Structures are given as structure tokens and as C-alpha cells.
Amino acid sequence: MSALPAGWTLSASAFNLTPEVVRAERTAPDLALTLVERGLASAIEVELGQLWRGYPAATLAEARALQERLDAAGGRVSIVGVSIDEWDGHHRRTDDERLAFLEPQLRTSAALGAQGVRLPLGQAGALLERALPLLEELDLVLYEEAQGHGTPAAVPEAYARIAAIDSPRVRLLLDISMLMPALPVSYLDALSRGGVDPALVARLRDHWREPETHGAVIDHLRSGRVPGPVDTLYMNLLVRFGRSDIADVASVLPLLGGVHLKFWDLDDADDRISDPIRDVGTALAATGFTGTLCSEWGGQEWLDDDPWETTSRHLSLAAGLLSDRHPSETLQKASTP
Template sequence: MSGLPAGWTFSASAFNITPEVVRAERTAPDLALTLVERGLASAIEVELGQLWRGYPAATLDEARALRERLDAVGGRVSIVGVSIDEWDGHRRRDDDERLAFLEPQLRTSAALGAHGVRLPIGQAGALLERALPLLEELDLVLFEEAQGHQTPAASPEAYARIAEIDSLHVRLLLDISMLMPALPVTYLEELARGGVDPTLVALLRDRWREPETHGAVIDHLRSGRVPGQVHTLYMNLLVRFGRSDIADVASVLPLLGAVHLKFWDLDDSDDRLSDPLRDVGTALGATGFTGTLCSEWGGQEWLDDDPWEMTSRHLALAAALLSDRPPSASLQRASTP
């Protein structure tokens, strides 16, 4: 998109259209293709396990066919979501077996023409070093994704491993769900409708980033008072929703190769959507970042909005904000001696 710094590329995640994949009126590859066909983005992220039923076995012919279809409409795959199944059904896999589980996924991703693959930060562990020759052979980057509560302070060893490997084939992917100044309005409404204690909902609404709020969330869960119908949704408070500031990740930004512009809804009350975008844009500009910035919609868990419209509107907002990046107050604080 015009106005973005050189080397920055907007992309859209096929995860955004998961509800349509579940409806199964069209195949997952067909639906992924619509993100390009409708002009939302020329680069897309895909989830290997969502595309083909043969996962995790190699689907090289199917991957090449999708790559050709994307090429025909001016699109490409940026990053592929892969996984490591730690158990074989009876016992924990050793590192040889873990690498054997991952390798066909890497080869399929290369056949798709992807720039890289994505795993949760820390999951690969020592497998990062062992996979490096294969990543180099396939010319793939393995991105370790940090989101929610997975700050450098919470997982210092995982971040340190990326730095120690010091390879362009192993990089960090930052999900801005780590930088939420407030919770999504629609999420709080869903908790309230589901019967969560109004006092706790008010605390979550007004004091999300305060340390005692996290304690209240855990206490409420342990008490057994979370209604069953919203129990899974409630767990986002402990896993997917972060409360950090951009200054909390400043030390690891040089490791960054990609960003997930996570959003939940499009309610920008008090700039709860805009501020993280502005902050990360300013930080990336200061560190000379190059890579993809991917629109990823997480609110499909409780919203029934049109995924293409949500993605389009979010990308338009992000383009406007990231093309005009005044210094944020948080970054100014971080740079003050």
C-alpha cells in the first residue's frame, strides 16, 4: 500500500475467514484465495492444518497448485502457520521425532512459495538449531510468535535463543495483542451476557492494565464462578490478551521479522485499537524493520461479522495510521534517560 515505508508489506490472514471454512460451502484454499481476488491483500498468511485434510503429511502437489492460482491473480503466501505435535498418542516425542513431524510441513510451505513458517515462541526449543540447515536449504524463515502475555520478561530464555542463533532464518514475530491498552468492547459485552460477575466486568473495563486485575481474573477462575457458556472465552484473559506497553518489548525489536496486527473488533473507543498500531509503527520505523504486517482477526470467536469486510476495514485503518506515525508517549518515556 502507498505511504508505507520501504520494505513494509501489508498482508491478510486466512485465519480471518475460519467461520467460512467451518461452513464448508467452499474449500479452504478457495476461501484463502478470495483475500487476493477481492483486493484485500496481495500477500496472505495461511494455516497449513486448515488448508488440507492430509496435514501434517506433505501435500506438495496441492501446495504447488495453490501457488499457481495465487500467482495468476497477483498473490503469494507470506507466512504459513505450522505446528509440532508433542505426543504420538502414547508418549512425548523426542527431538528426532519432532523434527520428522515438522519437516514435511516445511517442505510443503516451500512448495507454496512462502517466505516463512510460524510456531509459538519457545515451543521448538533446541529444535531451532537442528532445523536451521533445513531452513537454509529451503530458504525459509522460522518465525517464533509472541502474543498476549508472552513478553520478554515472561519468557527470557526463548527470546535469548533467537538472539543467540543470530540467523536471518530464525526471527521473532510480534503479535500486538501483547499491547492492549483496554479490552474489546464487544468482548466485555459477551462476558456480561454470559453471566460473568458485573463487578469483575467493570474491573476489566476500567482497570485492565493494573496488576491487581490479573489477580482478580485468576481468583475468579479458581473460585469456579465463571459460567460454563463463557468459560473458553474467559481464558483469553490469561492467554490471548496482553497488558504490556511498547517499551516492554523495545529490547527485542531488532529480532523482529514480522508483525501480527491482531484486532478483535473495530470499536476504537479511547483509541484502544489505534494506539497499539501507532506505537508499533513508530517503534518499527526507529529500528529499520522490514517484513510483513498481517491483519489477523481474533474476534470471530464471539462475533458473526463479515470476515472480508472486517479485514478490509482494519487494513484501511492500519494503513492510515502506519503511514503517519507521530512519536508515541510510551516510546518517549522509554527513551528518557
């Protein structure tokens, strides 16, 4: 298989193993390590809140121990998912309190040997600037993750803040759930089994990207006709599933330091999985991107597939699609009549 462009690293998310974490037959750190031990990836993303029960308090000794185990297995942590709890149980946290909540997570992430940490786009707000000295001290990058419906057109101020800071310590991470040409087949099947109106399911299947479909989704929700057992699953249509095109994010691609290759199932008969990966790879090659492209499985919410096999197959597909996408090759293809 051809190599990825220089500076690109395929990684795997330990989030993919969440069902195994819930089973609790092995500890979360042990499970994260299996992604490296089984040869799926040498770089992995982890969720700090999933690794240790002491979260968000610093777990420096445990973090260093896991880092040493990863190093011995030939692996490393790329990005750590962290969070900011906006409420302390009594009142909304001030910016000082929010930074105090985040700091131990940053120190634990540094002890893991991570390259950076990840927060949802726009959540940090003014903390992006305030955290810069700490990020410098710990040699970390803070990535703000954009996904689903969070396009530059939808939340321009969040992207503008990253651009205005103009620091290699604050970068954008793009989740390709923004770029879904169609909904996952297994998801539509789950809605059907849950009793969602067949006419709406048909519309979701055949006309996902049409603006009128979004309106139909909202109207159906407001009408109270979403069956209770699939109520949470249904909300993915409003939060996690996007309907944009790569051109809709072209203006912010220079801000990128990472990509989540989000996938839901492995049904790619019509390239609904391949096309977003291919489009992102072509676009990134033309911008001089360097960073990680992480396999992240979201379909565990409704599927009971083996997470290691699912991740392995997805990584193999992604590697083939992303290989040899050098800028010169991309530009040559683009100029060919």
C-alpha cells in the same frame, strides 16, 4: 493514501475466514484465495492445518497448485502457520521425531512459495538450531510468535535463544495482543451476556492494565464462579490478551521479522485499536524493520461479522496509521520539545 515505509508489507490472514471454513461451502484454499481476488491484500498468511485434510503429511502437489492460482491472481503466501504435535498418541516425541513431524510442513510451505513459517514462541526449543540447514535448503525463515502475556520479562530464555542463534533464518514475530490498552468492547459485552459477575466486568473494563486486575481474574477462575458457557471465552484473559506497553518489548524489536496486527472488533472510539498499531509503527520505523504486518482477526470467537468486510476495514485503518513512518520523521518528532 501515503505509502508504507520501504520494506513493509501489509498482509491478511486466512485465519480471519475460519467461520467460512467451518461452514464448508467452499474449500479452505478457495477461501484463502478470495483475500487476493477481492483486492484485500496481495500477501496472505495461511494455516497449514486449515488448508488440507492431509496435514501434517506433505501436500506438495496441492501446495504448488495453490501457489500457481495465487500467482495468477497477483498474490503470494507470506507466512505459513505450522505446528509440532508433542505427543504421538503414546509417548512424548523425541527431538528427532519432532523434526520429522515438522519437516514435511516446511517442504509444503516452500512449495506454497512462502517466505517463512510460524511457531509459538519457545515451542521449537532445540529444533531452532537443528532446523537451520533445512531452512537454508528451502529458503525459509522460521518465525517464533510472541503474543498475549509472553513478554521478554515473562519468558526471557525464549527470546535469548533467538538472539543467540543470530541467524536471518530464525526471527521473532510480535503479536500486538501483547499491547492492549483496554479489552474489546464486544468481548466485555459477551462476558456480561454470559453471566460473569458485573463487578468483575466493570473492573476489566476500567482497570485492565492494573496488576491487581490479573489477580482478580485468577481468583474468580479458581472460585468456580465463571459460568460454563463462557469458560473458554474467559481464558482469553489469561492467554490471549496482554497488558504490556511498547517499552516492555523495545529490547527485542531488532529481532523482529514480522508483526501480527491482532484485532478483535472495530470499536476504536478511544483508540484501543489504533494506539498499539501506532506505537508499533513508530518503534519499528526507528529500528529499520522490514517484513510483513498482518491483519489477524481474533473476535470471530464471539462475533458473527462478515470476515471480508471486517478485514478490509481493519487493513484500511492500519494502512493509514502505518504510512510514512520513516525513521528520520520519527526521530525528529521525538526530539521536538
